[in-house]
Amino acid sequence: MGYPNMDEKGKMMNEAMIPRSFRLLLELEKGEKGIGDQSISYGLAKGDDNSFTNWNATIIGPPGTCFDMGIYMLTLRCGDNYPQEPPQVRFTSKINMTCVNQSNGVVEPSKFAMLKNWNPACNIEALLTGLRHEMTTPANKKLKQPPEGSQY
Numbered sequence: 001m002g003y004p005n006m007d008e009k010g011k012m013m014n015e016a017m018i019p020r021s022f023r024l025l026l027e028l029e030k031g032e033k034g035i036g037d038q039s040i041s042y043g044l045a046k047g048d049d050n051s052f053t054n055w056n057a058t059i060i061g062p063p064g065t066c067f068d069m070g071i072y073m074l075t076l077r078c079g080d081n082y083p084q085e086p087p088q089v090r091f092t093s094k095i096n097m098t099c100v101n102q103s104n105g106v107v108e109p110s111k112f113a114m115l116k117n118w119n120p121a122c123n124i125e126a127l128l129t130g131l132r133h134e135m136t137t138p139a140n141k142k143l144k145q146p147p148e149g150s151q152y
Helices: 020-033 123-132
Strands: 039-043 054-060 071-077 088-091
Touching: 020 039, 020 123, 039 123, 054 123, 071 123
Parallel strands: none
Antiparallel strands: 039 054, 054 071, 071 088
């Protein structure tokens, strides 16, 4: 069963502007049901966050890379202007990727095309899937990684 303005994969079907809170509620419902890519997960950091601002996420590293089967934790902050502006994304698990600031885990928008060229039709799931795909690129897939369990 789909939702208004979203297809079965949770992508926006048209450019109609829906309220931020409704959009994020739809994203939350999809994330909680585990529909879609099983190598990522996401949900609110606090269940009673009625502003839908702070999120936690997990990415399981793709096979055939230095991230293979690693579990990487992230936080996302969807500001007041989401989805017109991208969320702020930060790895809490230490990770070595070309788009991640090594001192604090922040995904640098200038170094990650999906954030740099943000499209309001994108959503949290697409962003996490994009980061997982970034792990498979030649620039990242063989980088030496910090010890498992390291945190920023």
